[in-house]
Amino acid sequence: MAIYELANDTLIKVETTSFEAEKLRERQDIQRLLRANIQAISPDTLVIAEEYGHFVESNRRIDLLGIDKSANLVVIELKRDDDGGHMELQAIRYAAMVANLTWEHAIHAYKEFLSRTEQDLDAESVLLDFLGWDTPQEDDFGKESRIVLAARNFSKEITTSVLWLNDMGLDIRCVRLNPLRLDERLLLNVEQIIPLPEAMDYQIEVRHKKREERAARNDGKDRSRLNLYVNGTLYQQGFRKSDIGLYTVQALQTHQLIDDTVFNYLRHNKTCSFQLLKQLHEITGTADKYRKYRSEREPEFFYQDVGYYVARNWDINNTNRFIIEIQQRFPELRFEWD
Incomplete structure (x- = not known):
């Protein structure tokens, strides 16, 4: 579809051009801008590194590395050409390489980035403020990784591969x-084409459901019900994992x-991807x-006279993961699958 400027009595077509024709370079121009x-292509993201390459036995470098508001890592790959090359495979390699990035590694990378871009800021303070944390929560940092391809x-x-990978x-x-x-x-027209913005929430929900169904099938047994014991005494029997x-x-x-x-x-526990x-x-x-x-009901839990709702995305x-974490932190509690 063409883009037009609205004039008084006519429509003036905005002509398509290319980065090459405009003599815009991939790294020095597009990546810099x-x-x-970054909100133009990845909302709610903070860039913490550029040309990140702290990988063992590898000289590969991530164009831009960021984190989002859920403390997920965001691998951003850029291309100025018309087909994207093999950028999806490249980005998957990078996502795997940063999968074990720790809070301390992120702070170190961000310090280098701030220094190189001549920003006089405290790396850890900016990260904490961006995430809304009072103190570092290492266990909640970088649990998942997202990939953004811009070209x-x-x-x-590429589009077929990405659709399949998202489905998986x-x-x-x-x-x-x-x-x-x-x-x-x-001008620059920025369009998210996968997933389509108007269908993104639905596609994310379908993806989560399929992932859960595959996990249940691969597990080989029905794990839909749980029992909870406190100090060896049955507290709640036969409840769904959503509870x-x-x-x-x-x-x-x-x-x-x-x-x-x-x-x-x-x-602030986000084991189920939601607070x-x-x-x-x-x-x-x-x-x-x-x-x-269950926001349509009364609050399920009160602390210091403030009501809270409990996440159900399990x-x-x-x-x-939640069972292991809770049983380690609270030895009084024990779960078993029914």
């Missing part, structure tokens, strides 16, 4: 960068095991649309 304006265009091979549980976004010229002005957060919090509260430290731990405890006004977007919290994998 997007580095400083002049994408070949059918990865989170890859393709953003088309289309330079345009209107008289002496150079594991609720009964855990209630059991801890009933047995007076929650103080300020424990509450802060529970409040475990939220107030009503904090539940927005996808979480509300797909009932990740699949087999994150349920098992």
Whole structure:
């Protein structure tokens, strides 16, 4: 579809151009501009490194490395050509290489980035403020990785591969960068083409459901029900994994095991990819649309006279991670699959 300027009595077509024709270089121009304006292709993202290459026995470098508001790592790859080359495979390699990036590694990388870009800021303070954390939460950092591919265009091979990889549980976004010229002005049309923005929430929900179904099939047994014991006594029997957060919090509260430290731990726990405890006004977007919290009811948990709702986004994998973590932290509690 063409883009037009609305004039008084006519439409003036905005002509398509190319980065090559405009003599814009990939790293020195496009990457530099997007580095400083990353929201254009990846909203709610903070760039913490450029040309990141701290990999053992590898000379590969990530164009831009960021984190999002959920403390996920964001690998951003850029191309100025018309087919994207093999950037999806390249980005997957990079995502695998940074999968074990720790909080301390991120701080070190961000310090280097701030120094190189001549920004007089404290790396850790900026990261904490961006994530909304009072103190570092190493266990919640970098649990998942996302990939953003930005290019002049994408070949059918890339789009087909990305659609399949997303269906298998990865989170890859393709953003088309289309330079345009209107008289002496150079414009940039930025379009997210995969997943389509209007279908993104739905596709994410479908992907999560398929991932859970595959995990259940691969596990070889029905793990849909749980029992919870406190000090060896049955507290709750035969509940669904979607209620594991609720009964855990209630059991801890009933047995007076929650103080300020424990509450802060529970409040910010994101094992299920959503914050475990939220107030009503904090539940927005996808979480509300797909009932990740029982926000239509009265609050399920109160602490210091403030009501909270408990996240319900549990699949087999994150349920098992949560069980291990809770049993290690609270030896009074024990779970078993029914």
